[in-house]
Amino acid sequence: MNAYSTTLAQYLEQHATDALASAITTLATASISISHLLDKGALAGIHGEAGNQNVQGEAQKKLDVISNDLLLSALTHNPHCAGVASEELDEISPANNDGTLLVTFDPLDGSSNIDINMTVGTIFSILPYHRQGQKACEDDFLQAGVNQVAAGYFIYGTSTMLALTLGRGVAMFSFDPSSQAYVLINDKVTINHSTQEYAINASNRRYWLPPVQEYIDGLVAGDTGVRGKDFNTRWVAAMIADVHRILIRGGVFMYPYDTKIAGKAGKLRLMYEANPMSFVIEQAGGASTDAVQRIMDITPTHIHQRVPVVLGAKEEVEYIKALHDKAGILANGDKA
Ligand code: AFP
Numbered sequence: 594m595n596a597y598s599t600t601l602a603q604y605l606e607q608h609a610t611d612a613l614a615s616a617i618t619t620l621a622t623a624s625i626s627i628s629h630l631l632d633k634g635a636l637a638g639i640h641g642e643a644g645n646q647n648v649q650g651e652a653q654k655k656l657d658v659i660s661n662d663l664l665l666s667a668l669t670h671n672p673h674c675a676g677v678a679s680e681e682l683d684e685i686s687p688a689n690n691d692g693t694l695l696v697t698f699d700p701l702d703g704s705s706n707i708d709i710n711m712t713v714g715t716i717f718s719i720l721p722y723h724r725q726g727q728k729a730c731e732d733d734f735l736q737a738g739v740n741q742v743a744a745g746y747f748i749y750g751t752s753t754m755l756a757l758t759l760g761r762g763v764a765m766f767s768f769d770p771s772s773q774a775y776v777l778i779n780d781k782v783t784i785n786h787s788t789q790e791y792a793i794n795a796s797n798r799r800y801w802l803p804p805v806q807e808y809i810d811g812l813v814a815g816d817t818g819v820r821g822k823d824f825n826t827r828w829v830a831a832m833i834a835d836v837h838r839i840l841i842r843g844g845v846f847m848y849p850y851d852t853k854i855a856g857k858a859g860k861l862r863l864m865y866e867a868n869p870m871s872f873v874i875e876q877a878g879g880a881s882t883d884a885v886q887r888i889m890d891i892t893p894t895h896i897h898q899r900v901p902v903v904l905g906a907k908e909e910v911e912y913i914k915a916l917h918d919k920a921g922i923l924a925n926g927d928k929a
Pocket of ligand 1: 701705830831833
């Protein structure tokens with residue numbers, strides 16, 4: 594017998610509208626199927642490449658495709674869902690014209706981790722839909738992150754968990770395999786404002802802007818440098834796992850602007866990764882920017898838009914932003 598007793602269903606009954614509760618329950622049900630497939634691993638024939646590229650030009654894993662199909666089919670059958678957008682699909686999928694919600698998702702973030710038995714997860718964002726009676730189109734999705742009514746992620750790690758925000762803090766749930774239900778383990782997740790741990794793919798150093806190089810040099814110098822204290826690096830190469838670590842024990846995560854691929858301002862997607870994670874991080878007391886402006890204030894111009902991401906402990910995020918301000922960096926990476 595453990596101390597936890599509130600299920601996700603009970604939590605949603607208390608805190609969410611019927612429509613939101615229904616959409617989140619649909620997402621949770623699909624996540625349980627994905628979690629079971631991951632548990633079976635190679636035995637379920639899910640390892641390896643699917644042989645296609647997604648809209649981002651990335652090789653799709655078999656489970657990317659299976660997870661995408663599971664979520665898409667479940668959500669388009671939900672009566673409250675007016676439209677769905679997936680990181681894996683070129684175009685949005687209209688659903689039920691009378692629905693009041695739009696859902697975006699990254700079906701399997703960090704999917705290159707599947708074959709090496711490391712953490713992956715499903716990230717989702719829920720936006721309001723206002724054109725009832727009409728078929729949803731891409732323009733309906735192009736809303737700033739501040740409009741999100743809920744966001745979160747299902748993480749498939751040593752255990753399966755859900756981090757959820759409805760805009761009033763962040764709640765953490767753990768999946769109980771015996772009851773097949775998500776159970777609340779923390780109803781007020783908070784992030785420390787300061788940290789000595791950071792996450793970045795340092796192999797991209799030569800492509801970063803000077804303020805990011807200067808910032809990381811300061812951290813690497815530790816107590817012999819400008820920061821006067823030692824820092825520790827952690828990089829899982831799955832945003833979901835790096836963000837989860839920050840929610841649990843603090844830190845700062847960066848996938849900054851880089852010049853590696855011409856025309857791509859960073860690697861992460863605004864609508865499937867950056868916005869939902871920013872909502873979760875801010876609701877836990879952290880901060881999230883593209884190093885110049887708050888991510889959730891960005892009005893998307895395209896559903897597959899990419900943005901630089903700097904999120905986590907408030908003091909570090911503000912420190913990095915101040916370095917960019919001092920260097921006169923603009924949102925597109927140019928200098929003022
Ligand atoms: P995949 O889903 O293709 O594995 O990409 C994951 C991701 O978009 C994000 O979750 C990580 O933070 C980032 O890529 C890792 O990128 P690097 O390959 O540069 O380490």
